[in-house]
Amino acid sequence: MLAQLQPLHKHLLNDYQQDFPLSPTPYRDIAEQLGVSEDEVLHAFEELSAQRMISRIGPVIAPNSIGSSALVAMAVPEHDLARVAELVSAYPEVNHNYERENRFNLWFVAVADDEPQLNAVIAEIETRSGYPAMTLPMLADYFINLGFEMNLHD
Incomplete structure (x- = not known):
């Protein structure tokens, strides 16, 4: 492409x-x-x-250095996964979500001004989706550079 x-x-x-x-x-x-x-x-x-080649233009800020963030996992039946993923992606506090091959098949990162707001967003996602969310605390900080050099000559 x-x-x-x-x-x-x-x-x-x-x-x-x-x-x-x-x-x-x-x-x-x-x-x-x-x-x-x-x-x-x-x-x-x-x-x-x-064309969905980019999803946003913005900074990458270290987790919890400004506001509060969390990695969240949900177990969503396959037949409802697209609906729940779309619902999750509609939240401005969610910067990305993705599917994994696991019982917990929908994962996302949420960021908010503070922990109470973050918890409120996650609770609202649970209520609106009808599925519980598992919030995973960050125990260690790892940075993965997601910049990819592209061949411009093809």
């Missing part, structure tokens, strides 16, 4: 996974670096989002 993308899309995906400009005008900065207009950059990011 990467080979079908326009060169601008490929550069945005490859070059700005990390080191996104920290300025009042980051999209203009990117446009200047790539020799295109700011509108072209914004439109390309909108297209990548619509």
